[in-house]
Amino acid sequence: MNRFFLILPLLMVKNKVYTNMKEIPSMKNGKKRTKIIPVILTTVVFFMTFIQPLHAQQEKTFIAKSGDGIYSVLRDNGLPPSYIDDFIELNKDVLGESKELKIGIKYKIPLINKAEQKSAKPDASKESATPIAVKSFPIFGPQHEKVEIKSDELGNAVYYLVSGHGGPDPGAVGKRNGKILCEDEYAYDITLRLARELLSMGATVYMITRDNNDGIRDGWYLPPDKDEVCYPNLRIPLNQNLRLRQRKDAVNKLYQKYKGRYQRAIIIHVDSRSVSEKIDVFFYYDKRSSSGRKTALTLLNTFNLKYNEHQPGRGYHGSVTARNLYMLKYTWPVATYIELGNINHYRDLKRFIIDSNRQALANWLAEGLKNDYENNR
Numbered sequence: 342m343n344r345f346f347l348i349l350p351l352l353m354v355k356n357k358v359y360t361n362m363k364e365i366p367s368m369k370n371g372k373k374r375t376k377i378i379p380v381i382l383t384t385v386v387f388f389m390t391f392i393q394p395l396h397a398q399q400e401k402t403f404i405a406k407s408g409d410g411i412y413s414v415l416r417d418n419g420l421p422p423s424y425i426d427d428f429i430e431l432n433k434d435v436l437g438e439s440k441e442l443k444i445g446i447k448y449k450i451p452l453i454n455k456a457e458q459k460s461a462k463p464d465a466s467k468e469s470a471t472p473i474a475v476k477s478f479p480i481f482g483p484q485h486e487k488v489e490i491k492s493d494e495l496g497n498a499v500y501y502l503v504s505g506h507g508g509p510d511p512g513a514v515g516k517r518n519g520k521i522l523c524e525d526e527y528a529y530d531i532t533l534r535l536a537r538e539l540l541s542m543g544a545t546v547y548m549i550t551r552d553n554n555d556g557i558r559d560g561w562y563l564p565p566d567k568d569e570v571c572y573p574n575l576r577i578p579l580n581q582n583l584r585l586r587q588r589k590d591a592v593n594k595l596y597q598k599y600k601g602r603y604q605r606a607i608i609i610h611v612d613s614r615s616v617s618e619k620i621d622v623f624f625y626y627d628k629r630s631s632s633g634r635k636t637a638l639t640l641l642n643t644f645n646l647k648y649n650e651h652q653p654g655r656g657y658h659g660s661v662t663a664r665n666l667y668m669l670k671y672t673w674p675v676a677t678y679i680e681l682g683n684i685n686h687y688r689d690l691k692r693f694i695i696d697s698n699r700q701a702l703a704n705w706l707a708e709g710l711k712n713d714y715e716n717n718r
Contacts (some may be wrong), residue, residue: 401418401450402448402449403447403448403450404446404447404448405443405446406444409442409444409559409560410442410561410695410696411697412425412700413559414448414450415697418450420450424451425697427451428448431449431451435448441560441694472489473490473491473543474490475489475490476490478537479556480548480551480553480556481536481537481556481557482555482556482558485537485556490541490543492543493542494542494711494714495542495711496543496544498539498544498545498602498604498714499544499546499599499603499605499674500539500544500545500546500606500607501549501592501595501596501607501672501674502532502535502549503588503606503607503608504529504531504610505524505525505550505611506524506610507529507550508568508569508570508576508578508584509567509577509579510525510577511523511524511525512525512613513610513611513612513613513684513685514684515684515690517562520562521565522563522693522694523563523565524611524613525565526555526566527563527611527693527699528609528611528681529569530557530558530563531699531702532609534699534700534702534703535702535707537703538704538706539707549571549588550569550571550572550577550588551570551571551572551574552566558696559696560696561694562694571584571587571588572591572595585667585668588668589667589668589671589672592672593671605676605710606672606675606676606677607676607677607679607710608677608679609679609681610679611684613683614683614685615685617686618686619686619688620680621644621658621659622644622680622681622682622692622702623659623660623679624637624640624660624661624662625663625669625678626663626664626676627663627664628665630669632717633669633676634663635716636675636677636710637677638661639712639713639716640677640706640710641659641660641661642709642712643709644657644659647705651701664678679706681693
């Protein structure tokens with residue numbers, strides 16, 4: 342705003358304009374002074390009326406309520422996820438320890454870059470072609486069920502997404518601020534977000550683990566429940582072997598329907614280890630499957646590139662390993678088993694409990710799977 346103060350006010354004395362008070366002729370009576378004052382006042386009023394709206398725009402705020410997260414707030418204010426760092430910097434003194442929003446606290450909304458705002462406006466000549474369609478998927482919840490199908494680049498791909506545990510089994514359990522954090526809730530939310538990204542690229546997607554009343558949720562705490570089912574609507578048994586067999590059967594039955602198409606099963610879990618053990622996202626594949634190894638490596642390489650882009654210098658220490666796991670051995674599509682981190686490590690927790698991080702995980706997985714599809718066409 343300093344540039345506005347470079348404009349010098351114009352002063353008029355006897356119909357002559359001056360830009361510097363020293364240039365004004367000496368005035369022996371008060372009559373000439375009365376001609377200067379209105380011009381000065383007019384200049385002050387001009388600056389006050391011009392600058393005040395800019396100041397008000399910079400101070401756009403909101404009061405956080407239950408369920409709010411940084412990602413949802415940016416979305417509701419027309420800002421892309423790339424503004425997450427700007428939001429955190431602007432509000433760093435009033436965010437929680439894990440960058441979560443605190444209920445009842447006032448936060449500032451970053452201003453959108455004018456160039457980005459201009460480029461974000463739809464091109465009228467392309468408006469009819471983008472998006473291809475908007476479809477409704479109630480499983481994502483009322484706020485997220487409308488999905489823009491932006492392309493058909495994954496039009497021949499079929500994905501079976503299996504989030505770990507669910508029903509009577511919460512999986513790994515962690516604690517934060519006196520609340521219980523359950524693996525099945527966080528794995529499910531990330532899997533839902535991944536499904537939505539894949540659908541937007543034209544893929545066929547099946548959520549094998551399903552919760553009909555828990556859509557995509559923002560906020561750090563996801564309350565646990567036990568009402569998840571297995572596709573299409575089967576009660577999930579407590580016995581682990583029965584539960585895995587049920588999911589394998591659901592995937593394999595669907596696989597036969599899509600023979601000849603690119604198909605992948607993606608199994609998503611959260612690990613439980615010592616509180617001192619920090620881990621990165623890592624990937625398992627069946628040792629008999631060269632395609633499974635290639636898919637896992639493509640996902641690993643995508644994460645490595647993303648961390649180098651968004652957190653340069655951090656280093657990424659994920660891995661790809663062959664494992665003798667039931668879902669890798671007995672599902673017919675190429676399968677990848679993903680561990681997202683350690684639910685008992687205070688830093689790994691940030692990868693799950695911050696909703697913008699859950700969305701980033703989904704985005705990166707979707708990009709990695711798109712890369713794998715292109716490599717196998």
